[in-house]
Amino acid sequence: MFENVTPDSIVYLDRLAATDLGHSYKGRMLDELGVRPGQTVVDLGCGPGTDLNALAEAVTATGTVIGVDHDQAAVDAARERTAGQGTVAVHLGDIQDLQLADHTADRARTDRVLQHVTDPVLALREIHRVLRPGGRIVMGEPDWDTLTIDHPDSDLSHSYTQYVTDKVIRNARIGRQLPRLSAEAGFEVPTVIPVTPVFRDVQAADKILGLERTTQRAVTAGYFTDEAARRWLDHLAGGPFLAAVTFYIVVAES
Template sequence: MPESLFEQTCPDDYLVRLAASDLGRSYKSLATSELAIRRNDVVLDLGCGPGADLPAFAEAVGPDGGVIGLDHDPVHVEQAAARAAELPQVQVRECDIHALDMSSGSVDRAHTDRVLQHVVDPATVIAEARRVLRAGGCAVFAEPDWDTLIVDYSDLALARAYTRFVTEQVVRNGCIGRQLPRLAASAGFAITKVIPITATFQDAEAADKVLGFRRVTERAVSAGYLGAKAADQWLDHLATRPFFASVTLFIVVAAA
């Protein structure tokens, strides 16, 4: 198996790299469009990470609007603040998005992007987003459903075991994509649109930059989901044979 094909560890710039990819630009552009940001709006980016979306939001609200980026990770907050340093309408601060330090009805738009899959309690975060939105406001949640991950492999049981490991062990809320409409409706939102975005990959190396096959496979072996020999055969197949994989992300548009 080509040792250099699959990444050994998750790179530090993973989130920024994904945002800059064709896939990232495509679904992020759609999510921003569905937010329907108006000039002078206040936009809240929950779990803003390194701030990949902040410049687009700042451009949409204009110089007299506002953009608030919140994240619990101080490193991400520092990176996001640096990215928005020349954008005076953007504020970035450290915050637990389960308990927003903001007044009710204080923002016009709210947004998450691949954040709710990781939080302790997605329902609480969504409820907080609803609380701080003004009447007539809008939220857009973009989240994957990892149970939709399919990888073409001759041993279907092994491929399913790999997906099951990702869903059950790798991602805290692996099925959040399908749960979003229910959770948002329960928080008081009116669901206006659900848009599935299915990413397809026919190049193993390109897919690995999103899916991290080697490092996830090694963890699956350690956790007992895959046997060591079967895992080696799996990685060899992915690296050397014609490749196909896909996974679906859902964009849920919700009105306050």
């Protein structure tokens, strides 16, 4: 019923992008980005290049797309996947210390990246520095504090969410914080779009949430007893199942 082995990070990113949820929110982010032919777009935390080809199509042959990621394996995969795109360049780098000149980009995007960085405010200031006046960034981040998984024992649901927010995700509430943090970094924030996917299939949810793996880690951390973990997982496996989490798309302008 549950996936026991942690998937490779590239496999995980590809799998999420291929879902209806991935197609939907990524399409909405691209729409909000409003890329025009000839522009320079930076994809910060580009991973294996999932979105680079769509960005290259939007800027056309007259524009430039720059992918940046901190993971060499992801950079190698992104370079391989965009080898035929003359407008795309992919670099190994740190979103908090971008090796890009001031005011060189018209558009930027981050997709589930800021929840993991050490200092989101520093990253936002770097992005503000790199964007030209009037430039735009579109960011997509979950608020893991809104994670709701139905269970007859609501205390178990609360413990699971608390473990995720306390221990699993570095910046677990970044979704709700992004408008404020963006303003503090010098951006105007004209648009905030909440997206709340609802999962009714436990196996589909497990492929994104890693339900059993996370539960076992919660036992080790003292958030669940072994008996509570068994009751929790038994009900999730037996159903009916429902989980939801709010994902924020935030549009900010320099």
